[in-house]
Amino acid sequence: MPENTPLLSVRDLKKTYQGASGPVEAIGSITFDVRPGELVCIVGPSGCGKTTLLKCLSGLLPPTAGSVTLDGAEVTAPPKKMAVVFQEYGRSLYPWLTVRDNVGLPLKARGVPRRERLAAVERALEEVGLGHALDTYPWQLSGGMQQRVAIARAVAYEPEILVMDEPFAAVDAQTRADLEDLVRRVWQDLGVTVLFVTHDIDESVYLGERVLMLSSSPTVVQQDLAIDLPAARDQLTTRAMPRFTELRTQVYEQIQRAKRGETVAAPS
Numbered sequence: 001m002p003e004n005t006p007l008l009s010v011r012d013l014k015k016t017y018q019g020a021s022g023p024v025e026a027i028g029s030i031t032f033d034v035r036p037g038e039l040v041c042i043v044g045p046s047g048c049g050k051t052t053l054l055k056c057l058s059g060l061l062p063p064t065a066g067s068v069t070l071d072g073a074e075v076t077a078p079p080k081k082m083a084v085v086f087q088e089y090g091r092s093l094y095p096w097l098t099v100r101d102n103v104g105l106p107l108k109a110r111g112v113p114r115r116e117r118l119a120a121v122e123r124a125l126e127e128v129g130l131g132h133a134l135d136t137y138p139w140q141l142s143g144g145m146q147q148r149v150a151i152a153r154a155v156a157y158e159p160e161i162l163v164m165d166e167p168f169a170a171v172d173a174q175t176r177a178d179l180e181d182l183v184r185r186v187w188q189d190l191g192v193t194v195l196f197v198t199h200d201i202d203e204s205v206y207l208g209e210r211v212l213m214l215s216s217s218p219t220v221v222q223q224d225l226a227i228d229l230p231a232a233r234d235q236l237t238t239r240a241m242p243r244f245t246e247l248r249t250q251v252y253e254q255i256q257r258a259k260r261g262e263t264v265a266a267p268s
């Protein structure tokens with residue numbers, strides 16, 4: 001696929017829920033593209049519709065209007081080319097299966113032969129630094145390690161796009177920093193396209209090559225900001241850069257505007 005052809009295209013996406021006391025307009029109108037190989041973060045105030053947007057992107061919820069297209073095909077059901085990593089790692093892994101079998105499960109479901117499957121599982125676990133944990137069970141691992149297993153499972157599946165829904169919200173700060181670096185490394189090593197949803201402004205700037213800021217509901221894209229930080233990022237030096245501070249201030253101000261319901265800024 002040529003570099004500039006979008007992999008994911010969201011066009012005038014609108015979602016109105018039928019609530020008990022009338023319609024709730026969660027998403028007003030969202031339009032954006034993600035090109036192959038990009039790492040895009042989506043950030044927005046609580047209740048702005050991030051989960052609703054992800055459900056529509058992953059084919060779990062039909063939009064009220066507009067469309068989602070992945071690799072040229074309209075998304076109407078969970079696409080085979082997409083893997084999703086959720087916040088609740090504890091509920092996304094099967095406790096009665098070893099790490100090896102948890103990671104291999106989607107490949108087994110896809111009919112990948114055993115030998116090939118085991119090799120892919122081992123590669124993915126090596127990539128997330130858990131090559132030694134093949135025969136352990138999820139409940140024998142820390143929260144951060146379980147989330148690594150969930151990332152390995154998504155990676156082993158070789159998706160065209162990896163969607164992550166606030167994946168590090170439930171882990172401690174040190175683990176979170178390690179996992180952020182892991183996402184950047186996986187993205188760089190494997191060249192997979194990543195769409196990362198977070199409510200954490202610093203995280204969005206540290207991780208992203210682009211940050212899409214959402215407004216409050218009914219949601220629109222408030223700003224699409226290019227993150228012009230060096231590709232090699234480091235928790236200490238990158239976060240100490242004056243440019244990092246400028247960018248996080250810009251995102252913070254937009255989010256505050258969004259919370260106050262102020263008008264949309266011109267795209268950067």
Ligand SMILES: Nc1ncnc2c1ncn2[C@@H]1O[C@H](COP(=O)(O)OP(=O)(O)OP(=O)(O)O)[C@@H](O)[C@H]1O
Pocket residue numbers: 017018019024025026044045046047048049050051052053199217
């Ligand atoms: N099933 C539903 N029926 C009616 N309204 C809903 C439903 N699901 C979500 N909403 C409303 O849609 C809006 C967006 O909700 P959503 O959960 O997508 O936001 P969010 O950005 O993911 O929130 P948070 O960051 O707090 O998790 C909210 O006003 C919410 O109350």
